[in-house]
Amino acid sequence: MSDRASFPIGEREALALLAAAAEARTRAYIPYSGFAVGAALLDAEGNVHPGCNIENAAYGPTNCAERTALFSAVAAGRPPRSFRAIAVTADTEEPVTPCGTCRQVLAELCAPDMPVVLGTIRGKWRVTTVAELLPGAFTSAQLEEDRSRKGGQKP
Numbered sequence: 001m002s003d004r005a006s007f008p009i010g011e012r013e014a015l016a017l018l019a020a021a022a023e024a025r026t027r028a029y030i031p032y033s034g035f036a037v038g039a040a041l042l043d044a045e046g047n048v049h050p051g052c053n054i055e056n057a058a059y060g061p062t063n064c065a066e067r068t069a070l071f072s073a074v075a076a077g078r079p080p081r082s083f084r085a086i087a088v089t090a091d092t093e094e095p096v097t098p099c100g101t102c103r104q105v106l107a108e109l110c111a112p113d114m115p116v117v118l119g120t121i122r123g124k125w126r127v128t129t130v131a132e133l134l135p136g137a138f139t140s141a142q143l144e145e146d147r148s149r150k151g152g153q154k155p
């Protein structure tokens with residue numbers, strides 16, 4: 001991963017988004033891991049959609065901060081792939097990185113060159129992109145390829 005995104009985000013914008021992610025982090029529901037994560041998703045209109053991790057006694061239904069932000073923005077009517085940036089933060093030595101599931105969801109709902117700001121609540125941060133986080137992502141293009149081979153029929 002490089003420190004530079006192909007689509008740059010300004011430092012002021014990145015820091016504002018990280019601050020919103022840090023605020024969202026305070027609302028994390030983490031009775032099991034104790035590991036709080038916050039996210040903030042910037043939409044095309046300049047609105048910020050917060051996200052925090054929400055755990056579950058059954059573990060599997062646990063939702064990460066990034067997906068909470070993305071899903072709530074889509075539920076609020078923001079079109080997928082219209083987002084401008086997302087920031088994620090946690091209390092770690094190095095900037096926190098999204099898990100594999102969140103990378104796949106980012107690849108589905110965000111443009112490949114969308115900046116992803118990875119931070120720590122201690123002030124360290126760097127910028128990457130959706131494509132850099134998940135090279136070779138499985139996408140709808142592969143589903144469409146399969147459909148066209150079968151004569152355009154959906155299963």
Ligand SMILES: [Zn+2]
Pocket residue numbers: 064065066067098099100101102103
């Ligand atoms: Zn995740």
